[in-house]
Amino acid sequence: xxxxxxxxxxxxxxxxLYLSVFSYAAESLEKQDDFFEMPMEELAKxxxxxxxxxxxxxxxxxxxxxxxxxxxxxxxxxxxxxxEILQFATGMDVLRLDRNRYAVGxxxxxxxxxDRTLTLVNGRSANSAMFGGSEYWCLPVLVEDIERIEIVxxxxxxxxxxxxxxxxxxxxxxxxxxxxxxxxxxxxNEYGDSYSHLRFARQKGDWxxxxxxxxxxxxxxxxxxxxxxxxxxxxxxxGLIGYNGFKSDDFGRDLRFDTEAVYSCSERTRxxxxxxxxxxxxxxxxxxxxxxxxxxxYETVRPFVKIEHNFENGSSGYLQWFSxxxxxxxxxxxxxxxxxxxxxxxxxxxxxxxxxASVGGNVRFIxxxxxxxxxxxxxxxxxxxxxxxxxxxxIDHWTVDEKLTLEGQIRGDWYSxxxxxxxxxxxxxxxxxxxxxxxLRLSFAKAFRAPLSSLRNSTMARVSLGGGLFAFNxxxxxxxxxxxxxxxxxxxxxxxxxxxTLRVNTYFQRFKKMIGYVSLPDGFGLGRALYQADNxxxxxxxxxxxxxxxxxxxxxxxxxxxxxxxxxxxxxxxxRSYGPANHKVGLNFRWQVLEKITANLNYRYTNTTPSFxxxxxxxxxxxxxxxxxxxxxxxxxxxxxxxxxxxxxxxxGPNYAMGQLTAHQTPGRTFIVRLxxxx
Amino acid sequence: xxxxxxxxxxxxISQVLFCLVLCAVCAVASDDVSAxxxxxxxxxxxxxxxxxxxxxxxxHIEDANTIVIGIIGHNLFGDAFKPxxxxxxxxxxxVFRVFKGPSENDNKDSDKQEEMFDVTGVRACHVLFICSxxxxxxxxxxxAVKEYPILTVSEVDGFLAAGGVINFVPGADKPxxxxxxxxGRKTGLAISSKLLRIASRVIDEESEPEK
Numbered sequence: 001x002x003x004x005x006x007x008x009x010x011x012x013x014x015x016x017l018y019l020s021v022f023s024y025a026a027e028s029l030e031k032q033d034d035f036f037e038m039p040m041e042e043l044a045k046x047x048x049x050x051x052x053x054x055x056x057x058x059x060x061x062x063x064x065x066x067x068x069x070x071x072x073x074x075x076x077x078x079x080x081x082x083x084e085i086l087q088f089a090t091g092m093d094v095l096r097l098d099r100n101r102y103a104v105g106x107x108x109x110x111x112x113x114x115d116r117t118l119t120l121v122n123g124r125s126a127n128s129a130m131f132g133g134s135e136y137w138c139l140p141v142l143v144e145d146i147e148r149i150e151i152v153x154x155x156x157x158x159x160x161x162x163x164x165x166x167x168x169x170x171x172x173x174x175x176x177x178x179x180x181x182x183x184x185x186x187x188x189n190e191y192g193d194s195y196s197h198l199r200f201a202r203q204k205g206d207w208x209x210x211x212x213x214x215x216x217x218x219x220x221x222x223x224x225x226x227x228x229x230x231x232x233x234x235x236x237x238x239g240l241i242g243y244n245g246f247k248s249d250d251f252g253r254d255l256r257f258d259t260e261a262v263y264s265c266s267e268r269t270r271x272x273x274x275x276x277x278x279x280x281x282x283x284x285x286x287x288x289x290x291x292x293x294x295x296x297x298y299e300t301v302r303p304f305v306k307i308e309h310n311f312e313n314g315s316s317g318y319l320q321w322f323s324x325x326x327x328x329x330x331x332x333x334x335x336x337x338x339x340x341x342x343x344x345x346x347x348x349x350x351x352x353x354x355x356x357a358s359v360g361g362n363v364r365f366i367x368x369x370x371x372x373x374x375x376x377x378x379x380x381x382x383x384x385x386x387x388x389x390x391x392x393x394x395i396d397h398w399t400v401d402e403k404l405t406l407e408g409q410i411r412g413d414w415y416s417x418x419x420x421x422x423x424x425x426x427x428x429x430x431x432x433x434x435x436x437x438x439x440l441r442l443s444f445a446k447a448f449r450a451p452l453s454s455l456r457n458s459t460m461a462r463v464s465l466g467g468g469l470f471a472f473n474x475x476x477x478x479x480x481x482x483x484x485x486x487x488x489x490x491x492x493x494x495x496x497x498x499x500x501t502l503r504v505n506t507y508f509q510r511f512k513k514m515i516g517y518v519s520l521p522d523g524f525g526l527g528r529a530l531y532q533a534d535n536x537x538x539x540x541x542x543x544x545x546x547x548x549x550x551x552x553x554x555x556x557x558x559x560x561x562x563x564x565x566x567x568x569x570x571x572x573x574x575x576r577s578y579g580p581a582n583h584k585v586g587l588n589f590r591w592q593v594l595e596k597i598t599a600n601l602n603y604r605y606t607n608t609t610p611s612f613x614x615x616x617x618x619x620x621x622x623x624x625x626x627x628x629x630x631x632x633x634x635x636x637x638x639x640x641x642x643x644x645x646x647x648x649x650x651x652x653g654p655n656y657a658m659g660q661l662t663a664h665q666t667p668g669r670t671f672i673v674r675l676x677x678x679x
Numbered sequence: 680x681x682x683x684x685x686x687x688x689x690x691x692i693s694q695v696l697f698c699l700v701l702c703a704v705c706a707v708a709s710d711d712v713s714a715x716x717x718x719x720x721x722x723x724x725x726x727x728x729x730x731x732x733x734x735x736x737x738x739h740i741e742d743a744n745t746i747v748i749g750i751i752g753h754n755l756f757g758d759a760f761k762p763x764x765x766x767x768x769x770x771x772x773x774v775f776r777v778f779k780g781p782s783e784n785d786n787k788d789s790d791k792q793e794e795m796f797d798v799t800g801v802r803a804c805h806v807l808f809i810c811s812x813x814x815x816x817x818x819x820x821x822x823a824v825k826e827y828p829i830l831t832v833s834e835v836d837g838f839l840a841a842g843g844v845i846n847f848v849p850g851a852d853k854p855x856x857x858x859x860x861x862x863g864r865k866t867g868l869a870i871s872s873k874l875l876r877i878a879s880r881v882i883d884e885e886s887e888p889e890k
Contacts, residue, residue, distance in 0.1 A: 035724035036763050040732075040877050043724055048853055058718055177879060268836045310836045310849060314811060402757075435758070 042551075050123070051150040051170040053395055053407060054159050054358050055348060060439050060493055061397075063407045063427035064156065065505035065545065067091070067560075069149040071174070076590055076600035078628035078643050078672055080143055080187055080195040080216065082136045086169065087624065088588065088602050090560040091153050091545050093580050095609065095619060095655045096666050098250035099218045100137045100282045103657065106153050106167025107541065107564045108580025111613070112657035116165040116449055116483075116577070118156065121276075122172055124304060124322045127163055129338035129366050132452045134169070138300045138326065140256045140276035142197045142214040144185055144676075147174045153545065154507060155487050157423030157447025158409035161362075161391050165449040165485060166509075176201045176210035176262055183678040190671045191224040193217060209261040218252040220283055224667040230654050232616045233289070233661040237471060240463050241289040241661065248664040249283035249293065268310045275303040286662045287332040288472045289463040290376045294331035301325040317347035317360075334377040336370045354399040361392040368453055378460045381476060385453045388416040403436075405429040413448075417456070421448045421482050441491040441505075449483040451515055455533050456480055469528065472661075475520070477533040484512040499551035509541040511566075516574030517613075537569040543580075555590040555598070568612065575612035576658055578619070583607040596632040600643075601625075613658040622650040634677070641674040721854045722847055723759035726806060726832060729845065730768050732874035735805060736867040739828045745774040749801055751820060752780030752810030776800065780809075781816040792823045802827050809833040811849070817841050828867040839882055844868065848879060855879040 035043060048056040052064040059066070067090045079085050083102035087094035093110045095103040103110040106117045115132030118125070121141060128135050149171050156164030179201045187195040197214040221227035227248030231238050238244070260274035280298040284291065306320035324340040346360030369384035370377075393411035400406055409425040427443040456477065463471035491505040513535040520530040543565050549558035564580035585605040592598050602625070609619040628643030646668040654663035730746060740746075746768060750756060754777050766773050781787040781795040792798050795816065801807060807829050809820055814835045821831060821842045831843045838846040839859040844866070848855045857880035863870050875881050 035720050036727050036766075038724060040725065040728045040874065043721055043728070044854060044877055048718075058721075312814065312836075314814065314835075314849075316849070 049150050050172075051120070051152050051156070051168050052159070053397065053409065054123075054346065054360075054393075055356060055395065055397060057397075059501070060436060060495075061405070061429065062493070063397075063409075063425065063429065063441065063443060065091075065153040065489065065491055065503075065507070067151045067153070067547065069151070071147050072590075073588065074143055074146055074149075076598060076628060076630060077602055077626065078187070078600070078641055078645070078674060079626075082139065082141070082143065082149075082171065084645075085143065085149070086151070088586050088604055089149070089151050090547050090586065091543075091562040091564060091584065092151065093564075093578065093584075093606075093609065095578065096651060096653060097655050097657050098248070098285060098664070099221055099224075099666055100250060100252045100280075101285070101657070102136060103578060103655070104134060104136070104169075105577065105580075106151065106169070107543065107562075108566055109166055109575065109577040109612075111577040112660075114577065115163065115452065118160055118164040118168045120160070120168065120170040121302070122304075123170060124302075124320075125163075125324065125340070125342065126171070126302075128326065129324060129340050130326070130328070130336050130368060130452070131454050132163060135298070137252065137254060137280055137282070138278055138298045138328075139171075140258050140278035140300055140302060141171055141173065142199075142212050142256055142258060144183070144197055145173050145179075145199065145210075145212050145258060147172045147178070153505065154443075154489055154509070155423070155425070155445040155447030155485055158411045158425040158445065159393065159395065161411065161423070162389075162413050162415070162421070162448055162450045162482075165447050165483065173258070173260070174210070176208040176260055177203060179210060180208075181678055183676070185674060185676040187672055187674040189673075191219045191667060193219055193224075206264040207261065210259065212256075212258045214254075214256045216252070216254040216256070220251040221248040221664055221666045223251070226652060226665040226667045228654075229662055229664045231662045232656065237289065237463065237661065240465075240471065241286070241291065243662060246286065246291060246662060246664075247293070250285065250664075250666075252280065252282045254281075255279040268312075270308045271306075272308070273303075273305040275301065277301050284331050286660055287657075288460060288474075288659050289661050290332050291662075292331040292374065294329075296331070297327075297329040299325075299327045313349075315347065315349035317345065319343075319345045331374070334370050334372055334379070336368065336380075339367045341365045351396075356397040358395040359393070361390065363390045364388065376460075376462050376464075378458055378474075380453060381457045381459060383453075383457070385417070385457075387453070389450075390414045403431040413450070415450050417453070418450050418480075419482055421450070421484075423447045438494040439492070441489070441493070443487070443489040443491075445487040445489070447485050447487075449485075449515075451480040451482070451533075455515060465526065465528070469524070469526065471528055473528060473530045474517070475530060475532040480515055480533060481513050481535050483514050483535070486510045486512075501547075501549050503547040504544065506544040507542060511539040511541060514538060514573070514575055516576050518574070536573050536575075539566050539568045539573070539575070541566045541580075554592040556588070557590075558586075558588045560584075560586045566612075573612070577612055579610040579612050581606045581609040581619075581621075593629075596636075598630045600628045600630070611656070616656040616663075619653075619655055623648050624651050628672075630674075637679055638675070638677045641672075641676075643672055645670045645672060718854070719756045720759045722834070723756055723763075725847075725854065725856065726808065727760075727763055727766075727768075727773075729830060729832070729874065730773075730806060732871040733830050733863075734869040734871075735830075736828050739867070740769075740771075740805070743805075744771060746771045746806070747774045747776060747804045748806045748808070749776045749778055749804035750808045750810065751778040751796060751801060751813060752782065753812035754810060756808075776804065780813040781819060782812050787816070792819055795819060796823075798823045802829070804829055806830045806832065809835075809838075809843070811835050817843070825866070830866075830868055831862070844870075845878075857881070 052062045083104050086092050093105045093108045105114045109116045113131040113133035119134035152168040156168040183199040185197050195216045199212040201210040256278045258276040263271040278300045282296040284294050304322035308318040310316045321343050327337045329335045342364040344362035348358045351357050366387045370380045391413040395409045397407045407427045411423045414420045425445040430440045432438045459476050460474040461470035487509040489507040493503045516536045517531040518534045522528040543563045545562040547560040562584040566579045587603040589601040604624045607621045625647040626645045630641040632639050649668035652665045652668040656663040778797050786794040832845045834847040844862045858878040859882045
């Protein structure tokens with residue numbers, strides 16, 4: 001079936017909106033007094049964004065397309081999982097694979113291992129050192145500790161390094177001084193799932209600290225009344241893998257701790273340190289036809305020490321060390337241990353008048369080892385691996401005059417096992433009105449993705465045919481080069497009226513040397529599946545995103561539309577991921593119904609999501625609709641919330657991950673109750 | 680078969696390029712301006728709110744028809760205060776004055792404060808914002824106004840320790856400010872609890888900062 005990539009009517013609509021905005025912009029100069037009508041409590045919520053340029057910038061100054069999910073958005077959503085929260089952000093592609101795992105990507109290219117989207121926690125890398133993707137279930141972050149999530153759409157490699165290929169998700173946690181006191185919350189749902197979080201934050205003298213502990217339990221899809229399996233294998237293959245005996249035992253139990261302490265050494269120097277830990281146990285899943293039905297175990301430890309200093313001349317900087325330790329036992333893959341140690345420094349200074357510059361770099365030491373237990377385990381040839389990388393970046397934000405700003409970012413990264421590469425971003429911001437309420441942006445960016453050892457060195461043989469032959473085989477690849485992308489972006493950010501903001505972003509992005517799996521012919525003529533990773537080819541990606549938000553006295557209303565498309569050079573080209581859903585729509589409405597009662601509505605429409613990895617059925621369109629009602633009590637110290645997630649029951653799947661022959665449905669419509677108290 | 684692919688699609692890149700070109704064209708078409716960035720608009724709004732949340736000694740304000748907001752140093756507010764220039768707060772008109780800071784004055788190395796900046800003008804303010812360009816002269820400016828009930832505000836490290844009343848924390852990722860109740864009391868200002876609740880830090884006891 002031929003699919004028309006760009007619906008002309010959609011673009012006519014977008015262009016019309018653009019023109020309307022520009023016309024309106026010229027007439028809306030009287031709207032400049034917004035801030036003066038805001039109470040201080042609201043002013044204090046006017047966040048700056050740090051993920052676009054590693055510098056604190058207001059929304060109007062950004063040189064990338066950025067969306068921000070605030071703590072209030074998270075709180076009133078009633079959600080307890082970061083991927084579930086991310087699905088309501090502009091341009092995000094999120095698919096639930098089972099009760100624990102999600103495919104999450106910025107503008108597509110998402111899968112169980114979404115290694116083209118970089119996830120950060122407070123600017124520190126949180127991607128798996130083994131597979132490169134974001135393993136959100138392992139993240140020792142509790143959702144009520146999140147101050148905001150900044151999502152950068154488009155290449156962010158010049159600021160953050162190799163893996164910020166299609167975008168960045170930066171999870172920023174609340175500082176101890178912002179949450180002083182004691183806080184507890186428990187969420188339960190109709191399946192018996194629970195999510196509990198207890199937090200203490202104190203201050204004494206120059207010390208402030210926060211300690212959070214949480215426990216989450218999810219019943220398996222089977223026990224929650226879903227779990228019906230489907231298969232993309234042939235009947236013969238299904239017989240060989242024992243498909244009829246499969247049970248969707250995808251339960252999850254997560255224990256999480258997150259601590260942070262701050263010591264004000266002086267008026268100018270601040271020492272931050274902390275450690276986060278998570279222990280996760282989950283039901284296993286089938287991969288490559290192998291389903292040992294054991295339990296997955298994950299241990300994650302993330303310590304950090306950061307010292308920040310503000311110099312007398314107005315410069316500032318920091319030096320930090322952080323570590324990511326992960327030990328994972330996934331019976332359908334293998335057992336592995338990874339340790340990353342990273343030392344990073346950044347100096348922000350003003351080299352010339354009207355310039356804000358940042359220079360810095362990092363070195364990272366990575367050790368990966370595996371421990372196989374089964375002949376069908378995924379094997380990393382040549383392990384253990386000791387790898388290093390180093391990067392240097394320079395960013396300059398130049399206010400040329402009162403209307404024109406230029407920003408340049410350049411970064412070089414050296415990888416001990418692959419190649420040295422460069423990333424860059426050049427942006428132009430142009431105000432079109434007297435009060436900088438209407439800003440146009442034009443950017444050009446380049447980024448790359450370095451193939452990790454799991455891509456470069458892994459082999460696998462699954463589903464025995466006898467005689468030492470297997471039906472499903474992954475072979476050792478040859479030399480893999482970095483994936484590359486070039487991007488041309490244009491955007492508009494505007495305050496159209498009192499508390500009404502509009503953002504429009506368009507982009508054209510070229511991907512080169514994308515790594516995927518090539519199917520090789522079977523020399524024995526047995527029809528075996530033989531796959532090998534290779535730099536297969538490129539793709540064109542393009543689209544437009546429109547976001548509009550209106551704050552009202554009793555809440556806020558926001559809506560977005562995203563058109564995201566990826567056209568592969570070769571129609572059969574494997575890209576290790578899903579493509580983006582072409583059309584996505586989001587709506588959030590938060591309304592203070594009565595003095596103590598707040599209603600929150602989240603809606604998302606996602607049209608069909610194509611698979612770039614298999615002949616598995618394209619994921620069908622879905623409408624996701626959540627409603628949560630919250631009521632305060634005890635003078636605002638307590639709150640009880642009730643509501644329903646996925647009211648329309650349209651996100652149940654099944655959704656296949658790359659390399660899986662089977663998938664099962666997950667529970668959709670879910671009624672929840674949450675109780676919170678703080679003092 | 681497991682890693683197969685989908686059929687091709689026909690690109691319509693021209694339509695996307697049209698949007699990009701449209702933006703580029705708009706980027707070079709404009710009219711002239713004079714305004715500073717959003718950060719200072721927010722800070723201006725905070726200062727406007729501070730006036731509502733602070734009480735001056737009666738003798739300092741009862742005879743005044745105006746509340747004078749002074750800005751000393753390299754002024755980054757631009758026209759940020761323009762929307763409230765005609766506003767009446769506490770039954771008084773707001774008046775804005777900009778003073779050259781010592782850093783902008785040829786006599787900056789003078790031993791006499793009067794030669795470094797307009798001391799008389801500064802002392803007539805109810806609110807005085809000391810710009811970061813005057814970081815080296817904070818002590819001089821604060822010394823000149825220490826006997827006067829003036830709400831001093833700045834955005835440099837060490838401002839509260841030097842005797843200032845309210846400081847916007849530099850480098851923060853959102854607009855946060857800290858307050859010295861000690862300095863406020865010394866100058867006879869009464870600061871509302873609402874303002875203190877929003878402050879990121881309140882210094883109330885000597886050498887014992889606490890929220």
